[in-house]
Amino acid sequence: MTNPLGKLAGKFIVIDGPDGAGKTTQAQLLSEFLSESGLDVCRIRDPGGTAIGDQIRGILLDRRHGRMSVQCEMMLYMASRAQLAYEVIVPALADGKCVLGDRYVSATVAYQGAGGADIEAITHAAAIAVGDTMPDLTVILDIDPQVGLDRAARDGQADRIESKHIEYHRKVREIFLSQARNRPGYFTVIPGDGSIDKIQQQLRDTLEAWNWA
16 A cells, blocks of 8 residues: 655655744654654754754854844854755755754744844845755644743743743744745644644644645
């Protein structure tokens, strides 16, 4: 019998969304499921995922860097992403692996866009950083910002981004959802306020039903 998930080989899938939506948990569960289904999965996190990117990640999330400008944020995220695409994503896709990402360009559009950066400029910077190494599908796990931040707080001390005011996080959510509305062929939205098992099943159902071009 043909594996229905075999169509995900060589595809790039990203799970994104507001803080506290459960992206990392869901990505881990999905990675395990896809691997058990016979797929060769390359799981990545952004920012980070390489020796260079992990150092950049430390700078970005350090609460001591509260005066960092949104333009500096944006360029650091893109620098980390450029190395990740070059060193990990492109080779994995060339080998026919399914690349499963925890955040990507969609996060910079949402977070730095909410911080005042021009979204068109972010998109242009992304084209320079990663070229056409863009996801075949980005799944936005949507959650009310206050609920998400409360969840994140229970998991430990908030990082520099999570510590920003609630209105900022509400704008982040709005921009995530606008990306999904504007690019329905490349984005989909799943509610992130259900149980872990329910969200995971919705993710699996989405991937099986998606029209992979």
